[in-house]
Amino acid sequence: MHRVKVISGHLSSYPPQGGNRKCNINHCRARAAVSGPEDVVVVHGRRTAIGKAKRGLFKVWSFKPHSNSVVCANVSLSPRCLLTLTNITVCLTLAGNVLQPGAGAVMARIAHFLSEFPETVPVYTVNRQCSSGLQALFNIAGAIKSGSIDLGLACGVESMSLQEMGNPGDLSPRLVDFEKARACVVPMGITSENVAERFGISREKQDAFAVSSHQKADRAQRSGRFEAEIVPVVTRVTDAEGTESTVTVLKDEGVRPSTTLEGLGKLRAAFRADGSTTAGNSSQVSDGAAALLLGRRSAVEALGLPVLGVLRASAVVGVPPDMMGIGPAYAIPAALEQAGLIVADIDVFEINEAFASQAVYCVEKLGLPLDRVNPNGGAIALGHPLGCTGARMAVTLLHELQRMGRRGYGVVSMCIGTGMGAAAVFEYPGP
Amino acid sequence: MGVKVFRSPARHGYAVEGSPFIPTRLACAASQYYGIAGSGTLLILEETELGIALVKSCEWSDGLFDVAWSETNENVLAAGGGDGSLQLWDSSSNHSAPLRVAREHTQEVYSVHWSQTRGENLLVSGSWDQTAKVWDPTLSKSLTTLKGHEGVIYSTVWSPHIPGCFASASGDGTLRVWDIKSAACRLAIPAHKSEILSCDWCKYDEHMVVTGAVDCSVCVWDLRNPRQPVCQPLVGHSYAIRRVKFSPFSRTVLASCSYDFSVRFWDYSSSQPLLETVEHHSEFVCGVDFSLHTPNQSSVLEGFRVP
Numbered sequence: 001m002h003r004v005k006v007i008s009g010h011l012s013s014y015p016p017q018g019g020n021r022k023c024n025i026n027h028c029r030a031r032a033a034v035s036g037p038e039d040v041v042v043v044h045g046r047r048t049a050i051g052k053a054k055r056g057l058f059k060v061w062s063f064k065p066h067s068n069s070v071v072c073a074n075v076s077l078s079p080r081c082l083l084t085l086t087n088i089t090v091c092l093t094l095a096g097n098v099l100q101p102g103a104g105a106v107m108a109r110i111a112h113f114l115s116e117f118p119e120t121v122p123v124y125t126v127n128r129q130c131s132s133g134l135q136a137l138f139n140i141a142g143a144i145k146s147g148s149i150d151l152g153l154a155c156g157v158e159s160m161s162l163q164e165m166g167n168p169g170d171l172s173p174r175l176v177d178f179e180k181a182r183a184c185v186v187p188m189g190i191t192s193e194n195v196a197e198r199f200g201i202s203r204e205k206q207d208a209f210a211v212s213s214h215q216k217a218d219r220a221q222r223s224g225r226f227e228a229e230i231v232p233v234v235t236r237v238t239d240a241e242g243t244e245s246t247v248t249v250l251k252d253e254g255v256r257p258s259t260t261l262e263g264l265g266k267l268r269a270a271f272r273a274d275g276s277t278t279a280g281n282s283s284q285v286s287d288g289a290a291a292l293l294l295g296r297r298s299a300v301e302a303l304g305l306p307v308l309g310v311l312r313a314s315a316v317v318g319v320p321p322d323m324m325g326i327g328p329a330y331a332i333p334a335a336l337e338q339a340g341l342i343v344a345d346i347d348v349f350e351i352n353e354a355f356a357s358q359a360v361y362c363v364e365k366l367g368l369p370l371d372r373v374n375p376n377g378g379a380i381a382l383g384h385p386l387g388c389t390g391a392r393m394a395v396t397l398l399h400e401l402q403r404m405g406r407r408g409y410g411v412v413s414m415c416i417g418t419g420m421g422a423a424a425v426f427e428y429p430g431p
Numbered sequence: 432m433g434v435k436v437f438r439s440p441a442r443h444g445y446a447v448e449g450s451p452f453i454p455t456r457l458a459c460a461a462s463q464y465y466g467i468a469g470s471g472t473l474l475i476l477e478e479t480e481l482g483i484a485l486v487k488s489c490e491w492s493d494g495l496f497d498v499a500w501s502e503t504n505e506n507v508l509a510a511g512g513g514d515g516s517l518q519l520w521d522s523s524s525n526h527s528a529p530l531r532v533a534r535e536h537t538q539e540v541y542s543v544h545w546s547q548t549r550g551e552n553l554l555v556s557g558s559w560d561q562t563a564k565v566w567d568p569t570l571s572k573s574l575t576t577l578k579g580h581e582g583v584i585y586s587t588v589w590s591p592h593i594p595g596c597f598a599s600a601s602g603d604g605t606l607r608v609w610d611i612k613s614a615a616c617r618l619a620i621p622a623h624k625s626e627i628l629s630c631d632w633c634k635y636d637e638h639m640v641v642t643g644a645v646d647c648s649v650c651v652w653d654l655r656n657p658r659q660p661v662c663q664p665l666v667g668h669s670y671a672i673r674r675v676k677f678s679p680f681s682r683t684v685l686a687s688c689s690y691d692f693s694v695r696f697w698d699y700s701s702s703q704p705l706l707e708t709v710e711h712h713s714e715f716v717c718g719v720d721f722s723l724h725t726p727n728q729s730s731v732l733e734g735f736r737v738p
Binding site for chain 1: 466467468513583602628645670690
């Protein structure tokens with residue numbers, strides 16, 4: 001900063017004889033540039049592989065006597081792998097979940113004990129639909145910022161094998177009289193059709209985006225890019241004859257490298273007869289879990305722990321429920337403004353691919369460079385275990401920024417059913 | 432004047448100097464991010480019929496702010512860095528590391544100059560740590576450290592005539608003339624009321640020195656009569672003067688470059704001193720040097736252009 005002062009001293013002081021000066025010195029608004037002991041930092045993040053719901057390797061757990069344990073184990077595995085140092089006591093654990101009753105509050109407490117957390121550490125769960133995993137992270141960050149905790153664990157977990165979407169609970173019958181209220185129960189696939197139609201996102205564009213997601217995910221898998229972030233899960237599988245065996249799940253199951261534009265073109269529209277949204281250009285129904293350890297920088301440094309990332313902004317915005325997919329197009333600018341950054345400053349965008357229609361819309365609306373969006377694939381190829389996704393994307397983002405090997409910025413964003421969008425800005429401080 | 436352009440992506444040029452041996456060769460000290468942060472590169476460039484080619488580039492871990500060719504060896508150069516170091520480089524070697532690194536200055540080295548007086552083979556460096564140091568050509572250890580300036584030193588230039596004598600321009604608003612044998616300041620002229628960013632000696636008259644300052648003016652001084660400049664200050668630039676250089680061919684012609692993106696040529700003996708304004712640039716112009724070999728040519732360095 002000394003050099004900036006010296007050089008700006010050359011420019012600001014003197015009026016020339018008869019010249020006209022248009023030079024203004026504007027101080028940089030980027031709060032991202034300033035680091036301090038109160039920063040919320042991410043120490044560590046891990047995730048399980050994402051399994052295909054109902055047909056994949058995680059579904060088998062539903063047949064086990066402790067049928068809740070698949071979800072419990074998913075939550076438990078992620079925190080356990082983070083506890084490489086036994087002297088860390090987390091102050092709070094938060095799990096994002098959507099489909100379990102009460103967002104899985106009891107499940108989470110049980111999972112906590114299965115992970116050998118002491119009873120003194122409190123737990124709660126949070127449901128903001130598809131953003132729940134990220135919301136868990138936001139809530140931990142908020143508790144750190146308000147001073148009530150030093151260290152926290154933010155997780156996201158979902159088993160779409162065990163629970164289905166489709167039970168929104170007890171809704172007021174008056175909802176039919178109010179347009180926006182009615183729109184909250186519009187099926188997600190119809191919101192995708194609404195976005196495609198309203199903004200002219202063609203079937204071809206959606207399919208091309210889907211192919212790209214699979215290709216990027218396949219490349220990432222084959223080059224071992226996910227190895228650092230995936231925690232192996234050991235599970236027992238029963239085959240058609242009823243024979244049980246033990247498998248270790250290491251790879252995201254949903255990736256289909258053989259996906260082609262022609263192949264996708266043959267699929268029928270899934271939600272509306274004349275529509276463009278198909279199973280092939282939508283996110284997959286999946287099982288998975290992810291977790292991140294966060295802390296106040298001063299507490300993290302006092303423990304001698306590394307800093308993988310710094311949370312620089314968090315934003316959640318509301319959008320029309322019947323077009324919920326446009327959420328990121330509004331949440332991302334809000335988060336960037338908070339961080340004092342612009343699109344060009346961001347090295348990687350992780351945008352949830354709930355549907356290709358909305359993902360393409362958001363990328364085009366914000367003018368995001370395609371080579372910086374979901375470089376390792378997205379939910380179309382990898383899957384979208386609802387409550388897990390937000391945390392999963394943060395884990396994948398931070399590992400990708402770390403791989404770039406220098407200071408950089410990333411964004412995690414997703415649309416939210418019932419009409420919202422969430423976005424976070426992370427900074428990777430450099431090796 | 433034909434303009435040849437060399438672009439160095441992601442580097443901003445701070446200084447350019449023509450080789451005293453090879454007419455078509457230039458050295459350029461460049462830094463990342465306008466020299467405010469990041470690393471630096473020393474670029475050795477060759478002017479060809481088709482344009483300007485890169486001969487070699489040497490990386491340094493901090494910005495590089497000035498470069499000086501050796502007067503005795505056509506392959507050797509010295510550069511001054513933002514980390515307070517001076518490095519000696521060999522443009523003909525395959526190594527990426529410098530021949531030698533001297534780390535005595537405690538702040539940015541903004542100026543480095545190789546003595547041109549016959550018999551003398553010395554370097555002078557000027558630093559933001561407010562000292563100037565004199566070195567032998569191996570850069571092993573400084574021979575003298577000269578203190579006296581009360582502000583950062585921006586420029587240190589050997590007299591081409593007087594052995595053991597150099598001038599310095601400082602943020603304290605003074606032009607000082609030093610004698611290294613007595614390690615003392617011979618003359619301190621409060622030349623401007625603002626920071627002086629550059630100075631240079633006349634090649635024909637050993638008493639004449641030019642200064643360029645943040646107050647956007649260029650002043651010419653006769654050291655025998657230092658109370659006032661020899662003529663009215665040369666004005667016309669609308670931002671601080673970044674560098675001034677006397678012409679090697681004409682007694683009273685000099686060039687100045689400025690943060691106002693232009694280079695101006697002046698004849699201070701004329702009643703209309705401004706000869707020419709060159710506005711090819713789209714970035715700060717940081718360096719200017721006259722080519723000794725080609726009378727009508729000068730190399731001007733801007734952000735990243737060397738026409």
